[in-house]
Amino acid sequence: MLELLFLLLPIAAAYGWYMGRRSAAQQQQDQQQQLSEKYVAGLNFLLSDQADKAVDLFIEMIEVDSDTIDTHMALASLFRKRGEVEKAIKIHQNILERSQLSQEQHRQTIYELARDFSAVGLLDRAEALYKKIAGKKNVGEQATRELVAIYQSMRDWHSAISYAEKLPVDCGMAKQVAQFYCQLADELGEQKIEQRMKYLRKALKIDSQCVRASIMLAQCYQSQGQYQSAIEFYQQVLEQDIDMVSEVLVPLTQCYDDMPDKTPMQHFLMTAVERGAGASAVITLAELLQEQQLAQDAELLELTQLRRYPSLKGFFHYMDYHLARAMEPEAKASLEMLQQLVGQQLAVKPKYRCSNCGFSGNVLQWQCPSCKSWGETKPVRGLDGE
Ligand SMILES: [Zn+2]
Structure with a gap:
């Protein structure tokens, strides 16, 4: 109860200020009276533990305009943080419906409402809202990043790539986008090897340090009997990530099986x-x-x-x-x-561990099942591992 009272302080403060401002105008007397009644009713709801009704009344009481929008936004944000997302949605929808907002405020509110929907798992509604503001000023870049995250969770790699490629080149997404291309290659199956290789080359073009793309490309060459090319890509891993070299040793040795001269391997x-x-x-x-x-x-x-x-x-x-x-x-x-x-x-002992969250297991996972980061799971090093 006390916590909610504290949460509603901004609204109460705004109300006091609102009353002060309105009292100067004599013609607003009736409205003041109405508001006073709502304020008292709202407090009663609070004191009798009917928080939902209290929130409804407070939202209704303070008109959304350029002076009070920040208070409404702050209140909604507090509700979302407390996990009371439905109330946050109500406030954000109220702001969008009832006010004359600047373009910037309008976009910010759409962004926040999309975050509300995302928080309760309504990804299709969040997606539709993010799409409205993606690429636009202020929140456009964040919205685009959120879309990439949504498509990633839906395993829609094409859409994830198309939005990620709309972000600035130095946005730090190269590692992820390369992995999305690897996913596309992975899902193609053995038959469409040309298309697979096309995706993998694209992954390496975007992130030359992508170990997974090098290994998969090497496997493609190896499966076609092109051992020299396979060897080149397996050996790339040494320059990309020393911790991953142990992953290519077995297939690399197989590539040299029928070669009389093993000096390069040595x-x-x-x-x-x-x-x-x-x-x-x-x-x-x-x-x-x-x-x-x-x-x-x-x-x-x-x-x-x-x-x-x-x-x-x-x-x-x-x-x-x-x-x-x-x-x-x-x-x-x-x-x-x-x-x-x-x-x-x-x-x-587990063979692999995620350097980001510590999740460990015996299978190499390119995306950590626990923290969802890409390319952070590697062979365990030290006394227990490599
Ligand atoms: Zn992890």
């Missing part, structure tokens, strides 16, 4: 390891060295990197060298048990 892995790409890159390089009968170099590499970046994954793999050398059955059994324990630990 160079790539050495650079990745040197830059700290993580345990998976170290293990892949070590396996490549073992294939070339360089087992000692492989072991030394793993040990050096394990000291540099300790991780359970690296330790698990490094134990293979000791197991291979263990001659005594007892020592071998102990090592096997130790490796098994480490393996169990690894199995229960």
Whole structure:
């Protein structure tokens, strides 16, 4: 009750001011009398816990004009913050219906009403209102951003892109728009590979750091047997985001399967390891060295990197060298048990984590299911991860 009284203070203050202003004009006596009655009735409603009726009366009591509009807007905004969105909608609709507003005030009120509808999940009504003011002065850019968010939640990527592209180039949306193009490519299926690749190239043109577009494009080339092009796009990831390199190691190795010369792959892995790409890159390089009968170099590499970046994954793999050398059955059994324990630990740890909200899981999600941010979920680093 006290809280609501406090909320209605601006209206009460405006009322006092209104009365003062009107009292100067003798011909307004009747209206004053009417207003006094409404004011007392409104207070009665408040005191008897009938807040809805009180709000209705207060809205009716103070005419919306250029002097009182800010008070009405502030009250509506307070109601929305308290979660009483229906009251906010009522006030905003009242402002739009009953007053002579400037263009700026009109657009601002439409924007606020659209936010009300959005807050209660009436997205189609919010969408229609935002469309009216998108791109116009004052609130046009915010309205366009809201439209992008709405289309994103509806998974209407074409509309999301078309509105996002109306925003200024430096609006900070490039990362998202690139992901929208990736979504379009993703939803096309395997058949329309040309169109898929067109979307993915567009994504990379908009955001050259888009790891997802590079990986998907590489997969397209790989599926067509164009391994050299696939390799180029997989390797792009090293320049885009070192934390994501572990994602391309398996398909990259597959691309080199039928190639007799694996030197370029070795160079790539050495650079990745040197830059700290993580345990998976170290293990892949070590396996490549073992294939070339360089087992000692492989072991030394793993040990050096394990000291540099300790991780359970690296330790698990490094134990293979000791197991291979263990001659005594007892020592071998102990090592096997130790490796098994480490393996169990690894199995229960999540592989990916969102750097924005901390949501973790075992599947790479390009859009975090929890905080909805794009491209923030990455392989876990450190002792428990890469
Ligand atoms: Zn998140």
